[in-house]
Amino acid sequence: MTALATPSTSTSTPVRPRRAWVGVLIGVLLVALALTGLFVGASDVTPGSLASGGADGDAAFLLVASRIPRTLAAVLVGASLGIAGLIMQMLVRNKFVEPGTTGVSEFATLGMLVTIVFLPGLAVVGKMAVAAVFGLFGTWVFLRVVRIVPVRQLVLVPLVGIMLGGVVGAVTTFFAYRLDLLQSLGQWSQGSFATVMQGRYEFLWIAGLMVGVAWFAADRFSVIGLGEEFATNLGLDYRRVVAVGMVIIAVITAAVLVTAGMVPFLGLVVPNVVSLIIGDNVRRAIPWVAGLGAVFVLACDLIARVVRFPYEIPLSVIVGIVGAALFLWLLLRRRSRAH
């Protein structure tokens, strides 16, 4: 051996910190915010009033009928919308898409309008199903458009989606205007948990179920995220996995729409933040995205309730402000990281 030929085999970079503490932080925040949410509102519900009133007291009734459903609804909405965004980003292979930037939400809203006009007596679950079918169609249209129109720049993809959503939204508004249904339309397009109570949020468990499905098929979505060529080489039925993903996205969008209305930005911001911390391996990312999404909605809902206490402002206003700020930060960060 010569002195020259000592290959540097020991150039090991430090192993990436697992960032476990951020995960723990999300968990702690989730529990803390959920508990706080139970005790914040116009009427008085405190551990004290619960203890004095007993199981039949007003406070206990309020807790079971309104506060617990509201908290659960916030958790389910946050978790499932985050997952819908994550799955959509894997299907489209673009970090800037979510149901709200691809026309899916607008199609689902159009579906809601259709049920009101043509099937006024339909039960809520039926409305949700129709909205989901419209959402599914919207997802399909978007995927077709992105496929046919080769969009070079990544940020242009959601622009195409937003334009698509704009067109569908305009059609919906036109008919709502002609049919004097603008008020209902306003209700859905403004997310809020103010009307959530026992018996009116349970459809969100279907969205929760979709999170379970996504988790079960997590590796398939990761592989899909590598692109059609890798997926095919690895023996995956690309179309089938994409179809499952589309159903997940549409059902979550519809379930959230009928119970809470539109919650913008969440599906976009939360998976991106998680991606920065631990990457895009779907199996790893799902608990993080679900947890952070829930924290996000719980926090925004709390703010919506306390800013003008005892009145509430619409959740979508808070989500819009916080989400837009986070989104801008992500965009600028990406720009500065790109080469």
Add this chain to the structure above:
Amino acid sequence: MIALENVTKRYGGQPVVDDVSITFGGEGVTALIGPNGAGKSTLFGLVGRLLSPDAGRVTVDGMDVASTPSSELAKVLAVLRQDNHVAARLTVHDLVEFGRFPHSRGRLTVHDREHIESAIGYLELGPYRDRFLDELSGGQRQRAFVAMVLAQDTEYVLLDEPLNNLDLRHMTEIMRLVRRMADELGKRVVIVLHDINFAASYADRIVAMRDGVVVADAPAREVMRPDVLAAVYDTPVDVREIDGKPVALYYG
């Protein structure tokens, strides 16, 4: 055996692969050479069921790629395409792990993990295993893709220009690895190469394509002749003997 029978693929009426009949799998390492646009990548796409032929049939071990379940083919055939862009933020380890997907379907066994570790070891990716792909150099990323294909552990491995982006040392290392895959692991590797000298010194057989047809198909040494190479590349190529090996000179 990978067999193409009278396979044709056209784009806009223009045949890009033109009535090609050929088999791969008799030799350990087959180099596929030819100028840009000859149809090499298209041929790989046809074998890898990414493209469907306009005429003809492709079989792998007798299984028609058009009708055999993709999940079955994935256990015997691995294809690494030429330009791979992965947008997802995945670590090297994640990527190599997905190479096991045809076998594990997402549930990794001890056996799967051994394959993952040895693939990472083979390509000297140990120090980078927890790095995201977008934090690697082009060459390191290319090696990660090769490691993924290696972990897939298939009898047939098709590599489309895997030496792109690699420095001299890693080019040589990949070629040695390819040789070992054939000699030690019994794999059948078909590799698209632009450097015909690599083809000459590492491949058992060289297949040359031009304008969608196979223009030469012979043991490496027989293809390494000035007249053959000049016809393939449409440019004069000199071939000299150095230490008993043919070396093509095409820098002049």
